[in-house]
Amino acid sequence: MSKWKEWFQGPQDITKAEAVEDYAIGRVPARYRWPIPAIILVLLGNSTAMFFFTYGAEFGYTVGWPTMLIPILYFFIGATIIGSCTMKIASKEGLSMSLLTRGLGFGYLGSAVTSLIYAINYIFYFIFEGTIVTHAIANYAGIEINSAGGIAIFAVLGLITIWFVWKGMTSMQFLQTWGVPIFLILFLIGMYQLSFNYDIVGTASWMPRNDVTATTMWTAMNMANGQLVFQGLLATDYGRFAKPSITYKGTATIMVGMLIPMLAVILLGAMLAYTLLPNLENTTYSLASDPGFVFPFVMGIVGVVFAVITQIRINVMNLYSGSLALSNTMDSMFNYRPGRQWWMMLVWLLGVIFYAVNVLQYMNTFLAITGILTNTWVFIILTDYYICRKVFKLAPTEFVEYRQEYLRSWNPAGIISLSVAVIIGTLGVFNVYPIYYASFLAMLTGPVLHVLISVMTKGKYYFSKFPADVETNWSPGVSYSSADRSSSTN
Numbered sequence: 001m002s003k004w005k006e007w008f009q010g011p012q013d014i015t016k017a018e019a020v021e022d023y024a025i026g027r028v029p030a031r032y033r034w035p036i037p038a039i040i041l042v043l044l045g046n047s048t049a050m051f052f053f054t055y056g057a058e059f060g061y062t063v064g065w066p067t068m069l070i071p072i073l074y075f076f077i078g079a080t081i082i083g084s085c086t087m088k089i090a091s092k093e094g095l096s097m098s099l100l101t102r103g104l105g106f107g108y109l110g111s112a113v114t115s116l117i118y119a120i121n122y123i124f125y126f127i128f129e130g131t132i133v134t135h136a137i138a139n140y141a142g143i144e145i146n147s148a149g150g151i152a153i154f155a156v157l158g159l160i161t162i163w164f165v166w167k168g169m170t171s172m173q174f175l176q177t178w179g180v181p182i183f184l185i186l187f188l189i190g191m192y193q194l195s196f197n198y199d200i201v202g203t204a205s206w207m208p209r210n211d212v213t214a215t216t217m218w219t220a221m222n223m224a225n226g227q228l229v230f231q232g233l234l235a236t237d238y239g240r241f242a243k244p245s246i247t248y249k250g251t252a253t254i255m256v257g258m259l260i261p262m263l264a265v266i267l268l269g270a271m272l273a274y275t276l277l278p279n280l281e282n283t284t285y286s287l288a289s290d291p292g293f294v295f296p297f298v299m300g301i302v303g304v305v306f307a308v309i310t311q312i313r314i315n316v317m318n319l320y321s322g323s324l325a326l327s328n329t330m331d332s333m334f335n336y337r338p339g340r341q342w343w344m345m346l347v348w349l350l351g352v353i354f355y356a357v358n359v360l361q362y363m364n365t366f367l368a369i370t371g372i373l374t375n376t377w378v379f380i381i382l383t384d385y386y387i388c389r390k391v392f393k394l395a396p397t398e399f400v401e402y403r404q405e406y407l408r409s410w411n412p413a414g415i416i417s418l419s420v421a422v423i424i425g426t427l428g429v430f431n432v433y434p435i436y437y438a439s440f441l442a443m444l445t446g447p448v449l450h451v452l453i454s455v456m457t458k459g460k461y462y463f464s465k466f467p468a469d470v471e472t473n474w475s476p477g478v479s480y481s482s483a484d485r486s487s488s489t490n
Contacts, residue, residue, distance in 0.1 A: 027402075028094035034241040036250055040257035042238050042317075044180055046231075047261035049314035050132045050291035050307065051125070055227070056269030057289035062220045064208035068270070070217075071224035075231075076263060078224075080255045083232030085382055087239035087251040093400050094244065097236055097381070098328035103400040105384040105414035105450060107461065108407040112332035113415070115325045117373045119347075121230060122322030124366060127351045129315050130154050134355070135292025136307035140300075146356050154355045157308070158315070158348040165316040166341055179313045186306040190299045194275065197298070201274040209285065215434070222436035226371040229378045229443075231259070237321045272298075322347040332404075365429070371439025372425030376446040380414055383447035384454070392451075394459030396474040401467055411461040413453040421446035 059068040089100060098118060101111040134154045135145055143149040194200070210216065232255070239254055273288040276297065280287055287293045295303030326343035330336045388394045401407060421442040428438025459476070466476070 027099075028240055030094075030244065032241065033243045034238075036242065036246070036254055036257075039238050039242060039254055041180070043235055043254070043258040044261060045313035046234060046317050047258050048180075048183055048265055048310060049129060050310055051128060051314070052262055052265040053269030053272060053291045053294070054132075054289045055223070056266035056271075057273035057285075058223060059220055059266070060206045060270040060274065061209050061285055061289070062216050062223070063212050065203040065206035065270075067208075067212055067217070068206070068220065071220040072263065072266060074221065075224040075228050076259055078228040079231040079259060080252055082229050082378065082382070083235045083239070083255040084248050084251040085386075086232050086236040086378065087242065087254060088246065088248055089385055089400070090236045090240035091242040091246050091251070092244050093402075094240060095400065095402055096240055096324050096328065097233055097378075098325055099402040100400055101377070101381060101414075102332070102402045102407055103395075103462065104381045105388070105411050105454065105462075106380075106418075107409050107411035107414070108404045109332055109409040110411055110415050112329045114377045114418070115329040115332065117377060118233070119322050119325035119329060121370055121374060122318045122325060123347055123350050123354075124370075126158075126315055126318040126322060126347055127354055129311050129318060130158060130351055131355065132290065132292040133157060133307045133311035135290060136296050136304050139293055140296045140304045151352065151355055155348075155352045157311070158351055161312050161315045161319055162344050162348060164312060165319050165344065179309065182309055183306075183313070186299075186302065186309065189302060190295060190306060194272070194298050198275050198279060201271065201278075203271075206270055206274050215436070218434070218436040222368055222371065222439060225375065225439045225443075226366070226368060228371075229375040230370060231262075233374065233378060234317065234321055237324060319344045319347055365435075368435050368438055369429060372422060372429070372442040375439055375443035376418055376421045376425070379443045379447045380417055380450045383450055384414070387447075387451055388454045388459065392455055392459075393474065394454055395462045396470075396472045398472045398474070399470050401463065401470075403467070406463055406465055406467045408461050408464045413450050413457060413461060416453060417446045417449035420449055 059071060062068070063071070086097060090097060093100060098111060098115040101114050102108050106114060131154070134150055134157065137143075137153050137157075138145050138150045143153070208216065235255055235258055239251060242250065242254070269289070269291075272294055273285075276288045276294060277285070292307060295307050297303070299306060323340045323343040326346060327337070327340045330343075384395075385400075389397050424445055425438040425442035427433060428435045428441070463476075
C-alpha cells in the first residue's frame with residue numbers, strides 16, 4: 001500500500017461484524033485505529049452540511065457584517081479547544097463519549113441519561129438535514145412539503161442513507177472520499193450559475209434585519225454556543241479511532257481540518273442568502289436561508305442532485321452518532337444489545353414520525369436547548385477529567401473505567417450538577433430571564449457544582465469496587481475492596 005493511501009485509508013484487516021458494530025459499546029483495540037487524514041476525510045461530510053448554509057445566513061440576519069465574525073470566531077476557537085480535549089481522552093481510552101461518561105462523574109446508569117440527550121441531538125439533526133433535501137426535491141417536483149408525498153421522500157432518502165452507513169466507519173470513509181470531489185464540482189457549477197445570472201452581494205451589504213443591540217449580539221452568541229460543544233462531540237465519535245498516542249496538536253489538527261471548510265460554508269451561506277433576497281417576492285428571509293430552496297432555485301435539477309448528495313453525506317454521520325448514543329443508552333439501562341445498526345432504524349423511524357413538524361423554524365430555540373444540555377454535560381466531563389482527577393486526585397488519571405461491575409449505578413456529583421444546571425437553563429427557555437443567557441449560565445454552573453460535590457464526597461462514588469486488571473499509582477481517599485486494590489497494583 002502506498003504511503004498516500006495509508007494516510008487516507010483505515011484498517012483493512014477487520015471482520016464484517018467489527019465494521020458493522022464499530023465498538024459502539026466497547027473499547028476500540030489498538031489495531032483498529034485510523035490515521036489523522038482519514039479521520040478528517042470522514043468529517044468533511046459534516047463540514048459541508050447544508051445546515052451551515054442556513055447557519056451563516058442566520059448570523060448575517062441577526063448581527064450583519066462584520067459583527068457576525070465575533071460569534072463565528074467564538075464558535076471556531078471554542079469548538080477547536082473542546083474537540084481537541086474530548087478527542088484526546090477518547091482516543092487514549094478508545095471509548096466513545098457515552099462510555100467515558102460512565103466513569104467521568106455520572107455512574108453506569110447516570111450515563112444513560114446523557115447518552116439519551118446526545119441521541120436526541122442527532123435525531124433532531126437527522127430530521128433537520130433530511131428536511132432540507134426533502135424540500136429541494138418537493139419544491140422542484142411541485143409536491144407539498146408536508147403531504148404524504150413529502151413524507152415518503154423523507155423516508156426513502158433516510159433508507160438510502162442507512163444503506164450507506166450500515167458498515168460503520170469503513171463505508172463512511174468510502175462515501176466521503178468520493179463525495180468530496182463530487183460536492184466541489186457541483187458547488188462550483190452552482191457558483192458559476194449564481195454569478196452569471198445574479199449580482200453577487202458582497203459583505204458590505206450583509207445588513208441585519210434589525211438594529212444590532214446587546215440582545216441581538218447575545219442571540220448570535222447563543223447560536224454559536226449551541227454548536228460549539230456539539231461539533232467537538234461529533235468529531236470525537238470518529239476521533240476515538242485515532243491512535244492512543246495522538247497529541248493535542250494532532251487532535252487540534254483534526255478539529256481545524258473539519259472546521260475550516262465549515263467556516264467557508266457558513267460565509268457562503270450568508271452570501272447566497274443576501275444575493276437571492278432582492279430576487280424573491282416580499283424579501284423572504286426564510287426561503288433565502290433554506291438550501292432546499294436556494295440550490296434548486298439557482299441550479300434547477302442539478303441543484304436537487306447537489307442537495308441529495310450533500311445531505312446523504314451528512315446524514316450518515318447523524319445516523320452513525322445517533323446509533324452510538326442509543327446503543328449506550330439501552331446497554332446501560334437494560335443491558336440490551338441488538339446491535340448498533342438497528343438503532344439507526346429507530347433514528348430513521350423517529351425522523352419520519354416527526355418530519356411533519358417544520359423543524360427549521362425552531363433552530364434558535366433548539367440551539368439554546370442543546371447548549372443547555374450538551375454543553376453542560378461535556379463541561380462536567382472535562383472538569384472531572386482535568387480538575388477532579390488531575391488537580392484533586394479524586395480518581396486515577398491513567399484510565400477511565402466504563403465496565404458495569406466496577407462502577408456505581410449513579411454518581412450524585414454528575415447527576416445533581418447536571419440537574420441543577422438544566423433547571424437554571426430551563427428557566428431561561430420559559431422566559432424567566434432572556435433565553436440567550438440560558439446555555440451560558442447552565443454550562444458554567446454545572447462544572448462548578450460538580451467539583452464541589454466531588455470534593456465533598458471525596459470521590460467515593462466513582463467505583464463500587466476497584467478494578468483488578470489495571471495498573472495505577474493512584475491511591476484512593478476512600479475504602480474499596482482491599483483484595484481488588486492490592487491485586488491491581490501488583
